[in-house]
Amino acid sequence: xxPAETFAERTHAQRVDYAPWxxxxxxxxxxxxxxxxxxxxxxxxxxxxxxWYQAEPRPSPSAGASPRAVGARLVDFATADDDARTLVRDHxxxxxxxxxxxxxxxxxIAMRLGLLVxxxxxxxxxxxxxxxxxxxxxxxxxxxxxxxxxxxVERPATPTHxxxxxxxxxxxxxxxxxxxxxxxxxxxxxxxARLGAASxxxxxxxxxxxxxxxxxxxxxxxxxxxxxxxxxxxxxxxGTHLDTQVGVEHEATDGVSRQTARGVVGDRARAVLxxxxxxxxxxxxxxxxxxxxxxxxxxxxxxxxxxxxxIYADDVRCAHGATxxxxxxxxxxYLRSRGxxxxxxxxxxxxxxxxxxxxxxxxxxxxxxxxxxx
Amino acid sequence: MLQIExxxxxxxxxxxxxxxxxxxxxxxxxxxxxxxxSGKSTLANVIAxxxxxxxxxxxxxxxxxDLLALEPEERAHHGVFxxxxxxxxxxxxxxxxxxxxxxxxRNAAAxxxxxxxxxxxxRARGAADRLDLNPExxxxxxxxxxxxxxxxxxxxxxxxxxxxxxxxxxxTDSGLDIDALRIVAAGVNAYASPDNAVVLVTHYQRLLDxxxxxxxHVLVDGRIARTGDKALALELESNGYGWLAxxxx
Numbered sequence: 001x002x003p004a005e006t007f008a009e010r011t012h013a014q015r016v017d018y019a020p021w022x023x024x025x026x027x028x029x030x031x032x033x034x035x036x037x038x039x040x041x042x043x044x045x046x047x048x049x050x051x052w053y054q055a056e057p058r059p060s061p062s063a064g065a066s067p068r069a070v071g072a073r074l075v076d077f078a079t080a081d082d083d084a085r086t087l088v089r090d091h092x093x094x095x096x097x098x099x100x101x102x103x104x105x106x107x108x109i110a111m112r113l114g115l116l117v118x119x120x121x122x123x124x125x126x127x128x129x130x131x132x133x134x135x136x137x138x139x140x141x142x143x144x145x146x147x148x149x150x151x152x153v154e155r156p157a158t159p160t161h162x163x164x165x166x167x168x169x170x171x172x173x174x175x176x177x178x179x180x181x182x183x184x185x186x187x188x189x190x191x192x193a194r195l196g197a198a199s200x201x202x203x204x205x206x207x208x209x210x211x212x213x214x215x216x217x218x219x220x221x222x223x224x225x226x227x228x229x230x231x232x233x234x235x236x237x238x239g240t241h242l243d244t245q246v247g248v249e250h251e252a253t254d255g256v257s258r259q260t261a262r263g264v265v266g267d268r269a270r271a272v273l274x275x276x277x278x279x280x281x282x283x284x285x286x287x288x289x290x291x292x293x294x295x296x297x298x299x300x301x302x303x304x305x306x307x308x309x310x311i312y313a314d315d316v317r318c319a320h321g322a323t324x325x326x327x328x329x330x331x332x333x334y335l336r337s338r339g340x341x342x343x344x345x346x347x348x349x350x351x352x353x354x355x356x357x358x359x360x361x362x363x364x365x366x367x368x369x370x371x372x373x374x
Numbered sequence: 375m376l377q378i379e380x381x382x383x384x385x386x387x388x389x390x391x392x393x394x395x396x397x398x399x400x401x402x403x404x405x406x407x408x409x410x411x412s413g414k415s416t417l418a419n420v421i422a423x424x425x426x427x428x429x430x431x432x433x434x435x436x437x438x439x440d441l442l443a444l445e446p447e448e449r450a451h452h453g454v455f456x457x458x459x460x461x462x463x464x465x466x467x468x469x470x471x472x473x474x475x476x477x478x479x480r481n482a483a484a485x486x487x488x489x490x491x492x493x494x495x496x497r498a499r500g501a502a503d504r505l506d507l508n509p510e511x512x513x514x515x516x517x518x519x520x521x522x523x524x525x526x527x528x529x530x531x532x533x534x535x536x537x538x539x540x541x542x543x544x545x546t547d548s549g550l551d552i553d554a555l556r557i558v559a560a561g562v563n564a565y566a567s568p569d570n571a572v573v574l575v576t577h578y579q580r581l582l583d584x585x586x587x588x589x590x591h592v593l594v595d596g597r598i599a600r601t602g603d604k605a606l607a608l609e610l611e612s613n614g615y616g617w618l619a620x621x622x623x
Contacts, residue, residue, distance in 0.1 A: 328464075330462045331462045333424055333446060333462075336447045337422050337424075338475075339483065339536070348467055352464055352466030352515075355467075
């Protein structure tokens with residue numbers, strides 16, 4: 001048996017006491033049917049999933065701040081009342097398809113902590129901060145009611161396995177920021193969002209590398225005129241790894257999506273960046289764009305970047321562009337000629353490059369994480 | 375202060391400078407003129423330490439120090455400044471951040487204390503004002519989307535803030551309209567003092583109407599073909615450079 005099969009079998013056999021009211025059977029069936037990714041499969045080519053199967057998911061040391069919310073309700077799945085259970089049952093897996101994200105089924109079965117974030121309509125946008133959840137295998141379901149709006153800032157310390165599902169009702173707005181500090185862990189993250197009609201979802205993820213850090217960011221523009229923005233800024237220190245797979249699916253007409261990524265890859269570090277745009281049949285007048293810019297700081301830095309466009313509608317606008325380069329020698333000399341020592345000049349240029357990836361929400365945290373303006 | 379002796383420089387496999395000797399003392403303004411391709415910019419870049427130039431012979435000393443052995447930032451710390459012919463755009467780094475980094479580095483190298491943010495802003499605004507630049511311009515990305523004239527004024531602004539002892543201005547007049555030229559010249563004139571020196575590298579004489587040089591050197595084919603005073607620049611204006619290349623003249 002392969003490590004994937006062994007792990008799937010072990011997961012399947014698990015009996016978890018946590019929130020027993022959750023329906024785990026569909027996930028067990030999906031796991032049995034689809035299995036788990038093998039190292040040779042294309043989507044995992046640069047991030048050996050065996051390392052993840054073999055890493056024992058452990059609850060993280062709960063040192064960080066606990067989650068807090070203003071204008072939103074936070075409910076632990078374990079203590080959910082009937083209302084909360086109904087919300088969870090109605091929305092779980094409406095964004096994350098079990099067949100497409102087999103690792104999410106593992107999360108379903110083995111989760112040690114699940115959190116419902118429910119954002120009702122209010123005059124002022126809700127503010128939610130998820131610090132340390134401490135679960136090791138963590139699940140977050142964010143339900144933004146029609147016309148409600150919120151900002152969600154995640155500061156995962158180092159969860160081994162976190163799945164965040166965001167479901168936006170019609171006209172809802174969510175600004176979602178993820179801050180991933182450097183770590184030595186082996187991690188899997190899935191963010192799956194489903195956008196109702198005329199809703200707006202903006203995801204900004206700022207990352208440093210880990211031993212193995214895989215981020216699957218999956219956005220479904222499911223309602224007419226939904227707007228999605230996925231922004232990634234990352235900086236990989238020597239020898240670290242970050243694999244980001246962004247997929248935006250246009251399922252309805254008049255959707256807009258923008259994917260941008262800016263990354264800096266250090267010595268012996270590896271960045272993987274796949275950006276996918278999928279326009280389903282009938283999703284006319286979709287407007288999608290994907291831009292990635294990367295800087296490689298050393299000859300031993302590695303980047304595997306791949307844009308992918310699959311378009312099944314004829315009246316659409318889709319654009320993509322990717323650039324890879326080194327620090328600009330002229331700019332470096334310009335700074336040095338003004339007396340800025342080489343190391344500081346390089347920092348300034350790297351910071352300037354990454355600064356363009358930083359959005360307003362939690363901008364200072366993002367800059368601190370990426371080491372901008374040190 | 376600056377002694378250039380028999381300098382030979384090669385770049386891109388071509389010998390550009392072929393024995394340049396030049397001495398600049400404090401309190402002096404020198405103009406280095408010459409036709410395109412004569413090596414003017416090469417001379418400026420070698421003084422500042424731009425990579426890609428190979429010195430095959432000769433020496434450059436600055437207050438007795440071997441300038442060529444120093445990194446570009448060390449040269450700056452010793453008081454060398456080059457106003458670029460083509461200032462570089464650095465998106466994402468604000469002009470303010472850039473100027474503060476430059477001043478902080480200089481002060482750190484001199485063992486001086488870092489300027490407070492307030493003092494820095496006051497000085498930067500003052501310099502911007504002297505060059506008729508909107509203070510908003512300090513918040514913009516370095517040279518990003520600046521007009522040609524703004525870029526050149528930004529170079530002079532940096533010079534005013536960094537107070538170098540040797541300022542080499544590489545074709546600072548190119549791309550300037552007459553008003554901008556006057557402003558830039560006024561900035562340079564206000565800066566020039568008995569404690570520092572200015573080397574103007576220029577193709578045209580018109581800058582010298584506004585900044586009067588003590589010496590004019592004409593560079594032809596990598597050598598200084600003639601040295602004179604301001605009258606030489608006027609002669610070049612009416613006769614062009616051709617007569618200098620002709621050994622019979």
